Amino acid sequence: MVRARSAERRAEILRATLEMIAERGYRGASLSAVAERVGLSQQGLLHYFPTKEALLVAVLEERDQWDTGGGTRSDGTWRIDLLASLVEYNAMRPGIVQTFSALLGESVTEGHPAREFFTRRYTQVRASMAAMLRAEYGERLPGGLTPERAAPLLVAMMDGLQYQWLLDPDSVDMPAAFQDFLTLLRSTESSAPENPRS
Amino acid sequence: MVRARSAERRAEILRATLEMIAERGYRGASLSAVAERVGLSQQGLLHYFPTKEALLVAVLEERDQWDTGGGTRSDGTWRIDLLASLVEYNAMRPGIVQTFSALLGESVTEGHPAREFFTRRYTQVRASMAAMLRAEYGERLPGGLTPERAAPLLVAMMDGLQYQWLLDPDSVDMPAAFQDFLTLLRSTESSAPENPRS
DNA sequence: AACGAAACCTACTGCTCTACCGGTAACGGA
DNA sequence: TCCGTTACCGGTAGAGCAGTAGGTTTCGTT
Numbered sequence: 417m418v419r420a421r422s423a424e425r426r427a428e429i430l431r432a433t434l435e436m437i438a439e440r441g442y443r444g445a446s447l448s449a450v451a452e453r454v455g456l457s458q459q460g461l462l463h464y465f466p467t468k469e470a471l472l473v474a475v476l477e478e479r480d481q482w483d484t485g486g487g488t489r490s491d492g493t494w495r496i497d498l499l500a501s502l503v504e505y506n507a508m509r510p511g512i513v514q515t516f517s518a519l520l521g522e523s524v525t526e527g528h529p530a531r532e533f534f535t536r537r538y539t540q541v542r543a544s545m546a547a548m549l550r551a552e553y554g555e556r557l558p559g560g561l562t563p564e565r566a567a568p569l570l571v572a573m574m575d576g577l578q579y580q581w582l583l584d585p586d587s588v589d590m591p592a593a594f595q596d597f598l599t600l601l602r603s604t605e606s607s608a609p610e611n612p613r614s
Numbered sequence: 615m616v617r618a619r620s621a622e623r624r625a626e627i628l629r630a631t632l633e634m635i636a637e638r639g640y641r642g643a644s645l646s647a648v649a650e651r652v653g654l655s656q657q658g659l660l661h662y663f664p665t666k667e668a669l670l671v672a673v674l675e676e677r678d679q680w681d682t683g684g685g686t687r688s689d690g691t692w693r694i695d696l697l698a699s700l701v702e703y704n705a706m707r708p709g710i711v712q713t714f715s716a717l718l719g720e721s722v723t724e725g726h727p728a729r730e731f732f733t734r735r736y737t738q739v740r741a742s743m744a745a746m747l748r749a750e751y752g753e754r755l756p757g758g759l760t761p762e763r764a765a766p767l768l769v770a771m772m773d774g775l776q777y778q779w780l781l782d783p784d785s786v787d788m789p790a791a792f793q794d795f796l797t798l799l800r801s802t803e804s805s806a807p808e809n810p811r812s
Numbered sequence: 813a814a815c816g817a818a819a820c821c822t823a824c825t826g827c828t829c830t831a832c833c834g835g836t837a838a839c840g841g842a
Numbered sequence: 843t844c845c846g847t848t849a850c851c852g853g854t855a856g857a858g859c860a861g862t863a864g865g866t867t868t869c870g871t872t
Contacts, residue, residue, distance in 0.1 A: 422848080439724045443641045446829065458830085460850050468830070514722055521719005524712055524780040526637045535781045542778075542785075558756075559797040568778055568791050569798075575777055576770025580740075582722040583733045587740075593766050599757040600767075600798055620818080644859065656860085658820050666860065 426464055426474075428454045433475050438514040442472055442522055442530065469529045476533045479516070494548040500598060503574065504591040510582065517578050542567045558601060566601065573597045624662055624672075626652045631673050636712040640670055640720055640728065667727045674731045677714070692746040698796060701772065702789045708780065715776050740765045756799060764799065771795045 432453040436445035447468055451461040465471040506513050523530040549563035549570070557566050573594065581590040630651040634643040645666055649659040663669040704711050721728040747761035747768070755764050771792065779788040 425849090441639075441641060441720055441723050443639060444723065448829080457851055459852080462831070463848085463850060466831090518719055518723050520777055521716055521722075522639055524719075524777065525639050525642065525716050531781065538778055538781060539785060559794065559801040561794055561798070565791070565794050568775065568786055569771065569795055572771050572774025572778060572791070573767065574774070576772070576774030577766065579718055579722065579773055580736055580766055580770060583729065583736060587737060588766055593763070593770070596757065596759055596763055597767055600759070603757040623819090645861090646859080655821055657822080660861070661819060664861090
């Protein structure tokens with residue numbers, strides 16, 4: 417009973433933190449503001465998460481579980497059509513996208529507590545994407561690309577489109593643009609490697 | 615003489631500000647820290663730029679001039695090979711890239727002073743890219759894309775790669791990856807539109 | 813030589829931030 | 843019914859923040 421109530425509170429706090437980070441970024445999000453949003457004093461919040469950084473870590477971990485959960489195949493790889501669905505889904509949740517875009521931007525600064533998280537995560541996501549591309553299209557992709565070379569492009573496209581979309585949703589149709597990219601990756605014949613890398 | 619010295623100081627300040635933003639982001643960059651870096655008191659700095667926001671605006675304006683200057687053709691459009699060169703150039707200046715990536719990330723948060731700047735800038739850059747693509751490849755691009763539809767992809771790719779590269783330069787060869795994308799945009803036959811948009 | 817502006821600085825205000833310390837009240841288990 | 847744990851809150855330390863007020867020095871111009 418107590419446990420359940422506690423877990424509920426923690427979930428509330430994490431949700432509020434996500435919102436605050438979307439609005440102000442991690443550095444700009446103050447503990448008091450988060451606490452106020454869940455109807456707690458700042459000290460009450462610190463009872464659940466002892467430091468601000470611990471709170472951020474909890475947010476990141478929750479998210480990590482969240483989106484390594486759905487959308488993957490039994491062998492752990494993604495399906496490319498589900499990737500497109502994910503982008504469509506994201507387009508309906510600007511809040512979440514904004515949270516992680518703001519966080520990603522901050523994370524490149526020195527000593528940011530999310531930096532290591534994102535670094536590790538991108539390594540993992542690139543590998544996952546490469547596996548997906550290989551499963552879907554085999555070894556040869558358009559332009560003589562290998563799955564390993566195409567994977568970072570896929571990730572970059574998703575992230576990059578998010579920023580343009582967040583800044584100006586009316587001018588950028590994110591899901592359509594991402595589909596365009598997938599078309600590009602699909603529609604063309606795979607030729608011999610044009611500029612092989614070592 | 616005085617004027618020259620003053621302009622020199624301003625330039626120093628702007629350079630230091632760029633550094634500080636790269637290290638801590640805009641919100642995390644304090645006036646005192648910037649001032650110290652140029653050997654001024656915080657109030658001495660405020661003599662040149664009356665508010666923190668004015669300082670940021672000056673940084674953005676300087677950058678705006680800077681990179682709408684080189685690389686464009688007489689008619690104001692870019693050349694695509696110069697775009698690849700720009701990416702290569704950026705790969706040698708992690709500081710600058712970091713500054714603007716951090717700023718872009720922050721700018722999606724509410725009420726950020728750089729938000730309008732980036733919004734306007736991306737609109738303009740997309741238009742510029744579309745013009746370049748049209749000049750270079752004509753109306754039909756691979757996958758049935760129009761220049762207007764490919765333009766945001768080009769921009770997104772540049773931005774997205776920057777984040778991956780900043781987080782893990784050893785794992786991501788940014789210029790090569792961008793070249794891969796350009797190859798993708800080039801190497802394939804232009805087919806009829808597959809999924810035309812309204 | 814006198815003047816005015818530019819280029820700073822010291823001191824300070826008022827605010828916000830994270831985090832610690834020490835309480836207290838409720839509650840579930842023994 | 844006692845007792846330990848959980849779930850908080852008030853107070854406050856201690857630091858940093860942007861920005862103001864009011865100086866003084868330097869220096870080019872007249």
